[in-house]
Amino acid sequence: MRADDGPKRPGLLRRIGRAFVMLFVIFGLVGPVLTVAIYRVVPPPITWLMVQRLFEGQGFHRKWVPLNAISPTLARSVIAAEDAKFCDHHGFDFEAMEKAMAHNERSKRIRGGSTISQQTAKNVFLWPGRSYVRKGLEAYFTVLIEVLWGKPRIMEVYLNSVEWGPGVYGAEAAAQKNFGVGADHLNSAQAARLAAILPSPLKWRAAAPGPYVQRRSGRITKAAGVVRREGGAECVL
Known part of the structure; x- marks a missing residue:
């Protein structure tokens, strides 16, 4: 040496x-x-969940359309169903998170407290599953899309990427698959049904809803009316 x-x-x-x-x-x-x-300007081509579903043999049905080619009643319906404060928060609804945690402590049925922004970050950039690492990355990407995209783009990406049935992604594919119309021709009842199945799109059906989905879609229709009257979707419409 x-x-x-x-x-x-x-x-x-x-x-x-x-x-x-x-x-x-x-x-x-x-x-x-x-x-x-x-x-922010290019449609996300595919997500981790879409890849997973392809390996599960579910197929792939998706057609990207701009936000102005999606019926406004669908945006109001998903806000009413998933994130009533979407236009007011900056990515996180801490009150909803606290309520979800309190509910989950006393019930076996898990309730989520994620905002549409958080769901979009998770759907587009991250893999399915639950872990502290993924939740941390979800928060990071949520901040990024709130800052770099803004509400209209977040809603546009969400409505074009969310799972709406086996191998069905986005509003256009969901509208055609369930009702035989384009996303721009969805009426309030159809939009409410699509919003109603979002928590379990592989279990529930919008075209032939069971009693639970019918009741839930009825509540969403009423809540979407409130969103419209009170301007709860003005940030995207």
Whole structure:
């Protein structure tokens, strides 16, 4: 061993450390921001859930349409069903989270407290499942899309990406599959039914709803009327 071999090792370790830091900055910080920025103008092509469903043999039915080609009553219905404060919060509804946690502590039926922004971040950028790591990433992407996209784009991506049945994604495919019309021709009852099945799109059916979905869609229709009268969807319509 030469006498000058010793000092070289700390220098090598420092270079390796700097390389890891650079990789973290590129892939952990710059990468997500760049991806979110691209998706502000480019439709997200496919999601982790869509890939998983393809491997499960469910097929793939999706047609991207702009927000102005989707019936406004659908946006009001999903706001009424999923996130009544969508236009007021900045990505997180902490009151809804607290209520969901309290409900889940005393009931076996799990209730979610995620906003439409959080659901969009999860659907577009992350894999299915529950873990603290994924929840942390969901919060990070939620902040990014709220800042870089804004409410209209969040709603547009949500309505074009959400699962609405086996292999059915987005409002256009769901409207055609269930009612034989385009998303721009959905009436209030049809929109309410689509919103009603969102918690369990593989279990419930919008075209031939059972008693529970019928009752839920009736409540959503009334709530969507309140959203319309009180301007609860003005940030996207």
